[in-house]
Amino acid sequence: MTDADVVVVGAGMGGMAAAVTAAERGLRVVLLEKGAKVGGAAAYSGGQVWVGNNHVAARDGIADSAADTLAYVTAAASRDASSLDRRLAEQWIAAAATAARWFEDIGVITWEVIPGYPDYYYPDLPGSRAAGRYLTGAPFDGRRLGADRERLLVSPHFPVGIQYGEMFAWGGMSSRTEWDWDLVAQRRADDVLTFGTGVAAAFFRGVLDRGVDVRTGHEVIGLVVRDGAVTGVRVRGPEGETTISGQVVLCTGAHDWSAELSAKFTGIPDDDGGSVAPNTVTGDAIALVEPVGATPAALPAWAAPVLPGYRLAEPAFDGDTGYRACFEHCLPHTFLVNARGERFCDDAFHPRIVAAALGDEQGGNLPFFMIWDSRHHRKYGLGATPPGGEYPAGLVASAPTLRELAVQLGIPGDALETTAARFNEHAVAGEDPQFGRGTNLSVRLFRGDGRHAANPNVGPVDEPPFFGMRMRLLNTGIAAAGVRTGEHGRVLDGAGAPIPGLFAAGECATRAAAGVGYNSGYSLSRAMAFGFLAASAIADAR
Ligand SMILES: Cc1cc2nc3c(=O)[nH]c(=O)nc-3n(C[C@H](O)[C@H](O)[C@H](O)COP(=O)(O)OP(=O)(O)OC[C@H]3O[C@@H](n4cnc5c(N)ncnc54)[C@H](O)[C@@H]3O)c2cc1C
Structure with a gap:
């Protein structure tokens, strides 16, 4: 001990x-x-x-x-x-x-x-x-x-190594074509964190x-309790199980990787969820405190600060879970739709997406899909895929028309065409009277294309071929x-x-x-x- x-x-x-x-x-x-x-x-x-x-x-x-x-x-x-x-x-x-x-x-x-x-x-x-x-x-x-x-x-x-000020000056998180990649490489070589x-x-x-x-x-697998007070922990390590005495501060993080706790507290179905946190974050504190009579307190699911994202069909590196947060849905030439082929919120601002997707508005919008066009593909890429590059196998559907794309995604084609026409009518001028996409200042600065005239977050989706993928709400x-x-x-x-x-x-x-x-x-x-x-x-x- x-x-x-x-x-x-x-x-x-x-x-x-x-x-x-x-x-x-x-x-x-x-x-x-x-x-x-x-x-x-x-x-x-x-x-x-x-x-x-x-x-x-x-x-x-x-x-x-x-x-x-x-x-x-x-x-x-x-x-x-x-x-x-x-x-x-x-x-x-x-x-x-x-x-x-x-x-x-x-x-x-x-x-x-x-x-x-x-x-x-x-x-x-x-x-x-x-x-x-x-x-x-x-x-x-x-x-x-x-x-x-x-x-x-x-x-x-x-992009560990560069700073926020630099990233903003280069056009934001998503404008990777504009970044100074030589500088990024130099910082990596110097192990700048x-x-x-x-x-x-x-x-x-x-x-x-x-x-x-x-x-x-x-x-830590248990608490040591004496006369109603916590006096230490039971711990499992390479040397086996031991006890360590002392006052205890639990800092075990969130419950992302506990399917049971996530289902109970966020209600996001497995196919629509996931996490971008390390997979050791499993909500252990909740079970650890149970024997001493403490209970969890939960917020409503719609308040969960999850992020829109997706999952790669194949891991990209050793230990990779494949889950990736998505920032590209905030850029011009894209919007999100539900399974009815309809937009459902300010789809560049993630708290609105989460609230709407989890049923706070319009009776729930899971699953939902990101739809984009060839200009988005050419200018921005997706995650590690460079602008104009080939998307990871099994992730993205593509078709010469929105109607054909809709068939691949399993959503109604006529509704998707109507949605795109309505969006495009105002998107040319950088406006979204329906949901106010591109009006949130923080999204405009951090997640838009600072060089896109009219609006960093809004541009029409009208140049074939078209692309689409099913999105997830990822815990963070x-x-x-x-x-x-x-x-x-x-x-x-x-x-x-x-x-x-x-x-x-x-x-x-x-x-x-x-x-x-x-x-x-x-x-x-x-x-x-x-x-x-x-x-x-x-x-x-x-
Ligand atoms: C991609 C991403 C971006 C984010 N960006 C931001 C941001 O910019 N700003 C912000 O405020 N938040 C951000 N967050 C959220 C933030 O990182 C976490 O909410 C925060 O780190 C929580 O701190 P914590 O100490 O509670 O838990 P963590 O930092 O998750 O640490 C918990 C640790 O406990 C360990 N642990 C768990 N169980 C046990 C056990 N039984 N025994 C021993 N160890 C255990 C885990 O392995 C882990 O190392 C982001 C998260 C992600 C994934």
Whole structure:
């Protein structure tokens, strides 16, 4: 048996924030990670950490306040106001700003504001900002990890090495023809780590520098309980089953890869779902806390921050699950339709797609399909397929007419033609009076073609041949359900009382601090803030 002051379970964003904090405060920390590498979904992520009223924006002369941040978070959750716990929201907002500054002060990470990137609902919601709330790490030199570099996950979903400012200047996430590929290659050769991989690398370095005992390949399979208090964990590793004593901070992430939990909490059928997170993210905390009387709390399925995507018929690299998030549906010369061949929402803005596809509007729109034309193919490509390239086998249908394409996709051809005609009539002028595609500022900037005149997200679908594929709603390491927690991430029992010795942070904990509202960057921010709070509470009590 090993003795520690704190046992942190899961080495993603929440776990590494908790481990750094506890170790910096002088506690003995063991960090257990069931995967072969550290980083979790955080290392796969875009590395956007949404922090209102943060010191980096203030340094750059951008004005903000905790009150405006709370107003925005509250308004974003207003469709189900009861889903938001105001006390937890206030604690998250304050702690995220404090933790961001503290982690920089103690040398863990250097933050940068993602330039010119607005809140999802700017300017529509009160308290929203045109820029300043998205932090990400300054480029991290992977060589600083030495031999431990091997133990860090690297994102297959983002062009690790380049920075947001560069990507925006080159036309956005989807304008890959315009990118400076020589520079990208140089950054890769120099092992420059950016996006979520860069943030995870910085925290991993911080963990190692503070002498945390990091054990990869170690899965926590149970809690040790004495007299109603959690006093440690049971862990399975290469040496067999052992026990480690200490107060426990669960940071096991979301439930993406548990078919049972995903079916229960998001209701997305297998054929329409999947995940772009690492496959070790399996919702373990929910079962781990059951014996101590804690229960999960869930948000409605329509609030799940899943992403439109698809699955390759063949994996592209060793360990590849084939799931890919799709950004190309946001570009000109494409739209989405349901099985009736009809558009059903602002199909460039993913929260609207998710809400509409999961039945919030018009009685449900699963399955749904992306339809595009030869201009889209020529200009943008799809995922790793370069513009004009051949799409992966078995993924994309193609035909000289929309009617023939519809037959291949199993949707009515006359309806698809009518839909295209209606869309094209206004798309020439970059408009979509039906659903307002191309009006959301964040989508225009981050997911459009900045060089496409009239509208970065809207262009007609009228040049043959036509293409189509069935889409999925992919989980992104952000959970619909998590363990019920209170202030400082204390896990609560069925009666709402804190269970001594047990904390949870990140996506394994309920999203009550943000409720049904979602803005990119909330997840990493909450994980960082509550990891920091949980470890601070343990340190303060000693
Ligand atoms: C492609 C992609 C892009 C994203 N972009 C963003 C973004 O820009 N901004 C944002 O805020 N969010 C983003 N997210 C979501 C974000 O990455 C996650 O919500 C966040 O990482 C959650 O942090 P966490 O600490 O709770 O869990 P994770 O970072 O997922 O870490 C959980 C860790 O726990 C480990 N674990 C699980 N069970 C056990 C066990 N029993 N024993 C030991 N270890 C265990 C897992 O292996 C994993 O390493 C993105 C996600 C993806 C996949």
